[in-house]
Amino acid sequence: MPIADTDLWQLSVAEAGGLIASRDISPVALTKACLGRIAAVDAQIHSYIHVATEAALDAARVAEKEVAAGELRGPLHGIPYGVKDNYDVAGMPATGASRVRLDNVPTQDAALVTRLRQAGAVLMGKLATWEYGTGNGGEYFDLPFPPARNPWDVSRFTGGSSTGAGTSVAAGTALFALGSDTTGSVRLPAAATGTVGLIATAGVLDRDGILSNCYSLDKPGTFTWTVEDARLVFGALRSGDGLPPPTQQGLAEMRIAYIDDPGPGLPAPDAPLAAAFAAAVQVLRDAGAIVTPIALPVSAADCFAVSRLIGPPESAAIHEKELRERPGDLGFALRDKLLAGSLVSAVDYIAAQRRRRQIALQMEAMMAQFDALVTFGPLHVAPRLGVEPEMTAYTVETMLTPFNLSDQPVIAQCIGYSPGGLPLAWQVVGRRHAEATILHVAAAYEAATEWRSRRPVLEAA
């Protein structure tokens, strides 16, 4: 049955791209559907900081004309997307959700925005973020824009810092989104919103034009509704190699490790998450994978502690001028991080970097025996927004940081829902530069389950 124009926001990137290529839908109609979805629901979820309505419609009209002339640029041609507001877009505000940057309007696009322009994608606007795309793990309602809310339950936390990216894709205010991850800022909101979050090996996706927080660890990342969409977007973004090969069915003979014990210093996962994880591992087994339980060579809690000696001091070095000149204009979370970073000694910073290298080598040796690894991301179901101990636990008690330190590619993926209807997620982790492998594993899992048939229900305004 043909889909109504007003419901086109429900399409995946792959579906919409196919329908655009066959001229069954138009980029303008698709863009208008997403703008209509923003008008209908964004006052509840605040996924956007800035909606570029006219620019989006102009880009859609150009795409429509090109497609009509037979000049199809690829699978993202005419597809609406959003970018976290720490990406530069020429002529568009780049606030980083900060009072300090409210007047900042870049004159050049971030490298990945340029790539998406070349691919013919339609930029809808700038998405909500924690201040500067970083933070201390909580929301304090003290920024110039309201925090994004979880579309599965608007009283719930989205995780962060790419808050609007996860929210927009889950709610259909964008078909895909770009975010960034230093110690979990793509995978945490992807987990909370039930979307697919992908980070690649460092250097594979160009981070030029993204507001820096930590030279050592910052990475761009993508948010999509499906794993196939992640493949299409990743293929358009990465330099040189283009689209990874499409996924084959099944996982026969693949060696996949799993970690179902978070290890010392972390709590047991919430019961619904633990049950969903066990069931998801069984799906891999049923698909023919050789699955093996293992433990990390280093505790995730220790990795988090190491990251606290790298991220905050690098942020403090980058943003120290704002702390000197406008500390009262910074939000609590960013100011906290910069103050903490200002206390880390150079000796401790270098010790942490040395430890990072040890950890990376240990993880590389561990991964040599496996094609991929699955484990938890956050250990909790998305908590209540504004309840600080719950938000902090959700952000800090995770298995995310080890793979930042080891620079491995990771996909965060939905593996079910809690009894209250909130998404549950795991991480699919690969060897460095093995993005195609984790796309394959995650796609095979997704194909064997029904989780993508459910979307958040939001009452239209």
Next chain:
Amino acid sequence: MMEWTMERIQALAIERGLTRLTPEHLARWLEIARNQRDTTALRDAVACKTDAPAYGPGI
């Protein structure tokens, strides 16, 4: 570990030019300072006389 006091925090703020921090900011900074973890075990674990590149993307 160093015993952090408000006097030390205030002196550090002056030394670093962080003179626009309010008393509330300084109180919070003191709290953060007092909650820092001891790094002796970490430093001992990585002690070495040579180093390897580990300071950026593509470790």
